[in-house]
Amino acid sequence: MLAQFLQFLFSGITVGATYALAALGFTLIYNASNVINFAQGEFIMLGGMLAVFFTQMGLPLPVALLLAIVVPAIVGVLVEKLAIEPVKGAETVTLIIITIGASLVIRGLTAVIFGKGTHSMPAFSGDAPIEVLGATLLPQSLWVLGVTALVVVALWYFFNRTLQGKAMLATSYNRLAAELVGINTSWVLFMSFAMSAALGALGGILITPITLTSYDVGIMLGLKGFVAAVVGGLGNGLGAVVGGLLVGILEAMGAGYISSAYKDAIPFVLILFILFFMPRGLFGGKSTDRV
Amino acid sequence: MKKSVYNGLYLVIAILLVLPFVLPNSFYLDLAVRMAINAVIVLGLNLLIGFAGQISLGHAGFLGIGAYASAVLPTHFGWHPLLAMGAGAAATGLLAGLVARPIFKLKGHYLAMATLGLGIIINIALRNEAQWTGGPDGMPVPGMGLFGFELSSDKQWYWVVAVLLSVSVWASLNLIDSPFGRALRALHGSEVASQVVGVDVVRYKVAIFVLSAVFASLMGSVTAHYVGFVSPNFADFFHSIELVTMVVIGGMASVYGSLVGAVLLTALPQALATFEGWETVVFGAILMLSMIFMPKGLVPTLAAKFGKGE
Numbered sequence: 001m002l003a004q005f006l007q008f009l010f011s012g013i014t015v016g017a018t019y020a021l022a023a024l025g026f027t028l029i030y031n032a033s034n035v036i037n038f039a040q041g042e043f044i045m046l047g048g049m050l051a052v053f054f055t056q057m058g059l060p061l062p063v064a065l066l067l068a069i070v071v072p073a074i075v076g077v078l079v080e081k082l083a084i085e086p087v088k089g090a091e092t093v094t095l096i097i098i099t100i101g102a103s104l105v106i107r108g109l110t111a112v113i114f115g116k117g118t119h120s121m122p123a124f125s126g127d128a129p130i131e132v133l134g135a136t137l138l139p140q141s142l143w144v145l146g147v148t149a150l151v152v153v154a155l156w157y158f159f160n161r162t163l164q165g166k167a168m169l170a171t172s173y174n175r176l177a178a179e180l181v182g183i184n185t186s187w188v189l190f191m192s193f194a195m196s197a198a199l200g201a202l203g204g205i206l207i208t209p210i211t212l213t214s215y216d217v218g219i220m221l222g223l224k225g226f227v228a229a230v231v232g233g234l235g236n237g238l239g240a241v242v243g244g245l246l247v248g249i250l251e252a253m254g255a256g257y258i259s260s261a262y263k264d265a266i267p268f269v270l271i272l273f274i275l276f277f278m279p280r281g282l283f284g285g286k287s288t289d290r291v
Numbered sequence: 292m293k294k295s296v297y298n299g300l301y302l303v304i305a306i307l308l309v310l311p312f313v314l315p316n317s318f319y320l321d322l323a324v325r326m327a328i329n330a331v332i333v334l335g336l337n338l339l340i341g342f343a344g345q346i347s348l349g350h351a352g353f354l355g356i357g358a359y360a361s362a363v364l365p366t367h368f369g370w371h372p373l374l375a376m377g378a379g380a381a382a383t384g385l386l387a388g389l390v391a392r393p394i395f396k397l398k399g400h401y402l403a404m405a406t407l408g409l410g411i412i413i414n415i416a417l418r419n420e421a422q423w424t425g426g427p428d429g430m431p432v433p434g435m436g437l438f439g440f441e442l443s444s445d446k447q448w449y450w451v452v453a454v455l456l457s458v459s460v461w462a463s464l465n466l467i468d469s470p471f472g473r474a475l476r477a478l479h480g481s482e483v484a485s486q487v488v489g490v491d492v493v494r495y496k497v498a499i500f501v502l503s504a505v506f507a508s509l510m511g512s513v514t515a516h517y518v519g520f521v522s523p524n525f526a527d528f529f530h531s532i533e534l535v536t537m538v539v540i541g542g543m544a545s546v547y548g549s550l551v552g553a554v555l556l557t558a559l560p561q562a563l564a565t566f567e568g569w570e571t572v573v574f575g576a577i578l579m580l581s582m583i584f585m586p587k588g589l590v591p592t593l594a595a596k597f598g599k600g601e
Binding site for chain 2: 036
């Protein structure tokens with residue numbers, strides 16, 4: 001009983017960590033620009049695919065992984081410069097369609113360049129499972145959790161202790177006021193797209209040795225990352241991490257105890273329930289409306 | 292003003308009347324039927340998105356309910372296709388009405404999330420209940436009979452769909468000009484302000500959501516009978532996006548924009564077939580470019596350019 005429960009819990013937090021990274025990506029961009037970036041999932045896919053591609057080219061693992069983070073970050077910046085900045089202040093639907101267009105371009109190019117096959121990547125430090133109270137834990141899961149924890153701490157430090165981080169936070173609270181005190185808000189926009197693409201790619205790289213990857217894995221991963229961001233209350237960094245883990249764990253538990261066929265539906269059922277009863281997510285504050 | 296509004300309708304009817312006689316072959320006739328079906332769906336969706344200002348990223352789910360009602364009920368239970376179509380529409384209306392109240396307390400991105408979630412849940416259910424729906428492979432749909440007369444050829448379908456489209460355009464034009472339509476536009480402008488002047492905001496939003504969902508369900512049934520086959524792809528997230536794209540590219544809050552958007556985006560995949568392998572890239576690029584350069588959509592942009600309102 002306990003072993004089974006632990007098993008589901010392990011796989012849940014592992015996937016949940018990826019959702020958390022994706023959700024942080026959504027949060028960063030949302031805070032900087034009020035845009036929900038529907039291309040976020042494609043950065044997850046791109047990270048995994050590029051990691052596979054660069055390691056197969058024979059590059060040493062650290063170099064390959066670094067490149068697999070930097071390239072998606074550049075793509076993220078390109079999306080921001082070419083497609084988001086020119087339409088500042090457009091309606092929500094317009095922005096949603098632009099980012100969906102971007103995701104189609106990224107996904108389509110990946111299919112053209114790397115083909116439509118499924119790819120695998122060896123785990124970073126072997127596949128010998130670790131036994132914990134009768135359940136098994138993959139070494140790669142420890143990588144996923146460890147790196148995610150490090151990233152969360154680093155982000156916390158960045159936003160609370162550095163001038164650049166505080167500038168980004170200030171912009172998310174009040175863009176005009178931030179501009180008035182001399183913060184370069186277009187730099188903030190630039191940074192938030194680069195960082196959120198890099199975070200997504202990192203999640204994609206870490207999870208690929210466990211789940212495999214192909215050109216079309218980004219859609220579901222991205223949508224679930226969006227669910228995670230909304231669960232926590234859009235725009236809330238801590239909420240995004242908690243939301244990601246919660247979605248991952250509930251999905252694994254649901255798949256294990258209820259129905260594996262409906263695994264992908266679980267996050268969406270969860271979000272509907274949460275939105276019905278807490279219209280601004282678990283951590284979202286109250287807000288008033290301006291006429 | 293009323294007169295110029297109806298001029299567009301007469302033009303639409305004229306085009307629909309002439310079209311079958313100038314189309315070179317059945318390939319184009321088939322394309323025309325699918326364009327018209329999409330146009331009706333998009334008209335309904337535009338009432339919700341363009342006029343009432345509410346996003347739905349899950350409309351293909353409602354199409355799916357209609358389509359599968361028309362496939363499953365006659366096949367497994369021997370229902371008459373028209374009865375099945377009605378049942379699908381009723382079920383869709385009920386479901387939309389049930390979820391609409393809590394959903395429409397939400398705004399903007401939360402609303403997008405909730406409708407998206409609803410659509411995906413419907414899609415996953417269709418994929419998984421294989422004993423009824425044929426699972427991911429889909430299932431054939433029996434023919435549609437009207438009073439002992441079987442609708443079979445593309446030409447017959449064309450006339451049925453053409454009538455549906457003309458009636459929908461006429462109904463949309465009237466709806467927009469009715470007190471109901473004015474209330475919708477008011478709440479798009481400012482919800483708080485319309486509340487203050489006595490518009491029951493939530494009731495109107497729920498009503499328009501249910502209406503557009505039922506529109507979608509009915510046209511889902513029509514599509515299913517016309518194509519003779521349904522698969523879960525018909526109800527997936529990407530199809531929802533395609534429909535929203537038709538609304539936005541044609542022009543939000545524009546009846547004729549809906550028609551233009553539906554025609555263009557139904558034709559686009561055919562035109563892109565020549566780009567072997569690059570279809571997705573080109574499609575995505577077109578979405579981005581048209582939104583960047585014409586954020587208001589084609590018809591309103593052109594109308595503004597040539598200095599006359601719609």
